[in-house]
Amino acid sequence: MTQVAAIIGGGVIGGAWAARFLLNGWAVRMFDPDPEAGRKIGQVLANARPALRSLTDLPMPEEGALSFHNTIAEAVTGATYIQESVPERRDVKHATLAKITAACAPDAVIGSSTSSFTPSMLTAGQSARGRIMVCHPFNPVYLLPLVEVVGSPETDEDAITACMDILTRIGMKPLRIHKEILGHIADRLLEAVWREGLWLVNDGICDTGTLDDAIRYGFGLRWAQMGLFETYRIAGGEAGMPHFIGQFGPTMDWPLCHMSDVPDLNEALIARVAAQSDAQSGHRSIRELERIRDANLVGIMRALKAGNWGAGTVLNAADAARKAAAGLPDMTGLVRTADRTIPLDWADCGGHTNRARYLQAFGDATDRFLELIGCDADYIATGYGYVTAETHIRHLDAVPSGEPIIMDTQVLQGAGKNMRLFHYLKHRDNGHLLATGEHMLLHISLETRRNVPPPDWMSDRCGRVAAAHAALPMPQGGRCRGR
């Protein structure tokens, strides 16, 4: 049965929450009094689709249905999960939560996107306090996985558990914080940097562009994969953390940053920041910057995915869960070995898929087929696997990145110690044949690298598929003959 999420408050944050749920197959019921809400959310969805779909190598569910409602009560009807992202004002939040709790299901999870209020501040005087918690996301919410999850002392533990389970299922990284504080964790760290950065601009030490470069060419690169404490642990080397702190622990005797009062945000300072920001970034529109940002984040996150580290582990876990839920395809006809969107970071400068990525697409399809006949990670761990000896690709048409494609695979040779696969790469919507890839694979001992027969059960399984496929038309363009 389709799950239902209610998004109360659109905009950059609410619209991106809607995208997360919709693209994971949930129905989304939206409430936003802004008459422009439909248009604005449409823009967020247009950015979100190619970006979020770039993070997975597997078919995503059918996109859910989005509906707009005139009242909060209507919007939350039937919703399992409710996220409020209304303006950061206590009175507005309280009024919103009161309307939500008056109408929602008793077992609904109610998350707040608030960046500064504690859960206790939100729940004060509310009914259904046990269901309300902070679920603070990070822009762009359709790409960055982090959600800070904080309950008040009155939030039910099983509501939090249900919440974190849902967030995981929509591909996010819920981070439980067990103690309330203004700003939770990340925004407190950001506030510290923001204050110091404004001082440096205020005092003419640097302009906004120089400060940003001091981040993104240096420690900013580190923090995409390891945080503060792990980075310092490594820097401390074998001597360890206590030694590192002894050497580099901050001290009032050596104030390496301001005492963090705040510079006077007067007109002159605001004008200076605005002018420097224009000089730094003004040659690109906000839309352009968003698209560049999203393409960069996709590239960074897919790099971490390949290394199965940090944010990449979230992507791999989501793919694994989806794969486990998918079940096995029919193999009596062509085997559907891929159903995906071409990731944003597979594009060359013309917006077309870089030719080198074709082999990656075919390689992924080959890996999927091997998995289906039992050559999965567990089997490979026993010391055997398949290597590719020969590849033949016909590049028939250009593939724009962000487009949906499917891969259908035919087994030309199955039983025995060699395997021949033929992949058809097609546009998913119009069936247009974009490329073909043929591989000759050898079953080998990973230790000796020698070509040895696979176990009978695997050879039989593959041979049965080959026999069924022998009844299908033979592909054109087959070239791999072996040596």
Place this chain on the structure above:
Amino acid sequence: MTQVAAIIGGGVIGGAWAARFLLNGWAVRMFDPDPEAGRKIGQVLANARPALRSLTDLPMPEEGALSFHNTIAEAVTGATYIQESVPERRDVKHATLAKITAACAPDAVIGSSTSSFTPSMLTAGQSARGRIMVCHPFNPVYLLPLVEVVGSPETDEDAITACMDILTRIGMKPLRIHKEILGHIADRLLEAVWREGLWLVNDGICDTGTLDDAIRYGFGLRWAQMGLFETYRIAGGEAGMPHFIGQFGPTMDWPLCHMSDVPDLNEALIARVAAQSDAQSGHRSIRELERIRDANLVGIMRALKAGNWGAGTVLNAADAARKAAAGLPDMTGLVRTADRTIPLDWADCGGHTNRARYLQAFGDATDRFLELIGCDADYIATGYGYVTAETHIRHLDAVPSGEPIIMDTQVLQGAGKNMRLFHYLKHRDNGHLLATGEHMLLHISLETRRNVPPPDWMSDRCGRVAAAHAALPMPQGGRCRGR
């Protein structure tokens, strides 16, 4: 003539400076009184080689010669660039700089790795004050490009210019800061986060692992590609920076971080941080963490390189400069179209090159050959180019990542509207043939996608190479016959 750099003080920072210079072909003269210096620097170099070489797609220069010297005076003899990375103590720095300036060439550049002292603090009482400046790098120095460059009021502007030119030539990003302050820019921002982070651990809001996750699953990903001000500009949307500051400017009325005095770094807090760090990271050795970190950073930086953004622009600029300096290869025999190290992020879990990367390697070699016959970015901008119609790859042996490979290219068909290239991928050191790739390319109008003849000058150029190559042995394994 070989350039000479002197590195005064080894360790993690000095050793990585040495790596940067050596791998860019400079001779490096090292001074470090630690009897273990040779071993420690050897370890840094062993990490640095595959990592730094992963950032480029072009041949790197022959590695320079490393020599160890018993005195600072000997080490700085003949050095154009001198970098001190001795312990962060004023007396030690002063004594070191005095010895350097007493013996170095009058036009040498003298950089200090100091993370906290201002250049004026360093140069007080020194001779050759005009040549001394802060050049503050970031760990791992052989990967992260940022160097904060700060002169004192007495530093000569042309010394700073010479310094920044050298740093650019060794592939770094020198960031000029025009006004002195303790900690320069980045470490002040880090100090602000460090203080707030220690408070959060001190007050039991979270442990070290949770804080690190709040960074690396959220804003840390953003900061690998855009800094604080640009990120906020986008978040402010069309309303602009003044509006954003009005809404989110930090204020003493709503203290989202501590007043940044420092928690008492007593034994109990230090022990708590150390224990949490052990729980978070202790299952991996420092060496393992360093290698994981470096592989992650390579992946992130190569992703930014592909998108030509942020740190990626530094890599592309370095490659462009090296390509311009290299000149044209001999094309009467096989054309050397690649000479590179297999990047760390091209490895699959077994440490071998992921098969999909073979097509990327062949694609890069094809692009290089096309460039050599005049199909470069300028030509493509006129609306024409070559697309690959067909690819045939024989995967003959596994290629471990981090290994040096070369690509030699034979033209099987050159003149006219189609081109056939045959690439031999070999191990650079032992000449072992690892794979072959054959491509059929079509010259097309990028607008109509129709296969049209190239201009006569390009057809002639390519045809001459094909004629010369017809005298060479024909490759085995050629399969592309066209349709």
